[in-house]
Amino acid sequence: MRGIKILLLLMSIVAWSGFSQNPSGLDNSEPLKMVDSNASRKTRALYQNLKNVSSKHILFGHQDDLAYGVMWKDWHEKRSDVNDVCGNFPAVYGWDIGKLGKNDTNIDAIPFENMKGWMLEAYKMGGINTVSWHVDNFVTKGDSWDVGDNVVAAILPGGEKHDIYKQRLDVLAEYFKSLKKGFLIKHNIPIVFRPFHEHTGAWFWWGQPHCTPEEYKELWRFTVEYLRDEKEVHNLIYCYSTDIFADKEHYLECYPGDEYVDILGLDDYHDVNPENDPAELTRRLRLLVELAEEKGKVAAFTETGFEAIPMANWWTEHLLKNIKNDPVATKIAWVLVWRNANPEHHYAPYPGHISAPDFIEFSKDSMIIMEEQLPKMYKLNQKSKSKEKKIKNP
Numbered sequence: 001m002r003g004i005k006i007l008l009l010l011m012s013i014v015a016w017s018g019f020s021q022n023p024s025g026l027d028n029s030e031p032l033k034m035v036d037s038n039a040s041r042k043t044r045a046l047y048q049n050l051k052n053v054s055s056k057h058i059l060f061g062h063q064d065d066l067a068y069g070v071m072w073k074d075w076h077e078k079r080s081d082v083n084d085v086c087g088n089f090p091a092v093y094g095w096d097i098g099k100l101g102k103n104d105t106n107i108d109a110i111p112f113e114n115m116k117g118w119m120l121e122a123y124k125m126g127g128i129n130t131v132s133w134h135v136d137n138f139v140t141k142g143d144s145w146d147v148g149d150n151v152v153a154a155i156l157p158g159g160e161k162h163d164i165y166k167q168r169l170d171v172l173a174e175y176f177k178s179l180k181k182g183f184l185i186k187h188n189i190p191i192v193f194r195p196f197h198e199h200t201g202a203w204f205w206w207g208q209p210h211c212t213p214e215e216y217k218e219l220w221r222f223t224v225e226y227l228r229d230e231k232e233v234h235n236l237i238y239c240y241s242t243d244i245f246a247d248k249e250h251y252l253e254c255y256p257g258d259e260y261v262d263i264l265g266l267d268d269y270h271d272v273n274p275e276n277d278p279a280e281l282t283r284r285l286r287l288l289v290e291l292a293e294e295k296g297k298v299a300a301f302t303e304t305g306f307e308a309i310p311m312a313n314w315w316t317e318h319l320l321k322n323i324k325n326d327p328v329a330t331k332i333a334w335v336l337v338w339r340n341a342n343p344e345h346h347y348a349p350y351p352g353h354i355s356a357p358d359f360i361e362f363s364k365d366s367m368i369i370m371e372e373q374l375p376k377m378y379k380l381n382q383k384s385k386s387k388e389k390k391i392k393n394p
Contacts, residue, residue, distance in 0.1 A: 031380075032296060035238045035262050036228050043190040043235050045380040046128065047262060050298050053377075054333040057369045058323070059128065061092025061336030062348050063303075066118040067110050069340045070350040078121065081340050081350040086363040089371035092334045093122040094303070098134030098144060101171035107134050107143070108339065112175070119179055123189045126374045130192035130239070130302070130336065133172075137205050138164055144204050152211035152219050166226065173231035188235035190378065194302060195223060198243040198267050199254055213254045220256040241265030241302040244280075248287055263333070264292045265302030271322075272304050274311060278322040285329035298333050305337035305347030309355045315362035330367065 031048050039047070053059065062082050067073075069081035083089045095115055098107040105111050119129045134144040138161040139151050155165035179189045199207045199216060206216065220240070227233045240261040245251040255261065266288050271281035285301065292299035301323075306314055323329055340346040349356040363370050 032298075035224060035260055036234055036236065038228075038234050039236075040187060040190065040234050041380065042187060042378045043237060045378050046190045047237050047298065048380065049375065049377045050128075050263075050300075050333040053369070053375065054298060054300075054331050056367075058301075058330065058332055058367055059091035059334035059369045059374075060363065061094055061128075061130070061334050062090045063094035063096075063336065063339040064108060064110065065090050065093050065340075065348075066121060067108075067115065070343055070346050081346075082348050084351050085349050085353070085356045086360045086370070088363055088373075089125060090127065091369050091371050091374050092128045092130060092336055093119070094130050094132065094336050094338075095119065096132045096134055097172065097175065098132075098136070100175060101168050102136065108341070116175075116179060119191075120185060120189065123185070125371055126377060127371055128192065128334070128377060129189065130194060132197055132303075133193075133195045134204075135168070135195075138168075147202070147205045147207070147210050149205075150211060150215075151205040152215045156215065156218055157222065169223065169226050170231065173227055173233050176227075176233050176235060179235070190235050190237065192239050192263065193236045194239040194241055194265060196220065197241045197265070197302070200245050200250065201243040216254040217256040220254075221260050224256075224260050237262045239263035239265050239300065239302060241267050241300075243267050244270050244284060245287075248291055251287065251291060258295050258297075261297065263298045263300055263302075264288055264295070265300045267303035268301070269304055269306075272306055272319055274306075274314070274318055278318065279325075281322045282325045282329050285323060285332060286326050289328050289331045293331075299331060300333045301335040303336055303338060308344060308346060309349060309353065312354050313358045314355055315358045316365070317358075320362055320365060320367070324367070 031044065032051055034044065034047055065080045065082060066078065069079070072079070080089050096106050096108065099105065100112060106115065122129055136143050137146040137148065137151050138155050139149040140146050142148070153159055154161040156162060176191060177188055179191065180187055196206045196216070196219065198204060201207050202209065206219070224238060227236065238261055240255065240263070242251055266284060268281060268284060270276055271278065271284065289299045311318065323335070337347040340348055340350065349359045362368060
């Protein structure tokens, strides 16, 4: 009996030791290869930890979450419709930098300086910032939805608007490098950058059929190389995200290559609408995860939502249920819903909303991670650190 007690004691000590060495619960996987081999340590850590988390959990995200909500816009203290409903902030925060370099505010009237503060706040909370880019038409000077002329060809090297495009990238580079503040945050905070999204649709000037697959690939590669190599921006994780796609071949039709993409994303508002076939959401997410695993990448449900959420149990009985219908489909790093602009145009609940009780249940599901449940996403564990040193100093 005494021997058994000693054995149990030793086993408990070993178990506790292992837990204390890895309190985040993240595994010691081999660090993933990134687009930017000189990415900052915290950027590398975030990328690795997104992969690790996605094996068991899904982070919840919301666009513009800290900036405004339904019936409020002033940011006097840290506030969020999501937090007002469930007592917890999102784990992922979406932002858009359309109009950067032209206006002081983005396409949703958010001042870029204020956005910088909210990004830093999200980072200090341990959250992840992801940035899309609804960039204006460089030829017509209209917005992203102005599909006139072959804009992609015009901004590629040799094109009539190429120098203007580089000037805009210079502004982006400066903004990304400015995402640090004071003595508490001396480094550039990591950002998931998701440019030229939803290109399988026809509504943006970079989408089908407004440029050829080869032109799209060339634009993506030039953008990455200019930001990474010319401007030395090393706090970006590059995310390629389509709208709905038919199959793997369709998803990869404009894919610029493994060396230019870190995250495979999907924007899908179509399949989450109860009027459409929910099995298609599960199927597309499964294909997305399979492609990511084949390529050693991270998969993410980068943008979705059901406008105004007029269904009381949509969160658990539609969105979550149809992700969980396939164990492969669940291996997405995050799911992000769009912004809360007003009572008619919002994608997360607010206090008193018909779906608020169901969202609380959704946020408590063991698969979903909100801000309070986040592991340390910007810290490499000891084993990963040693491997990283070997990579940098062979």
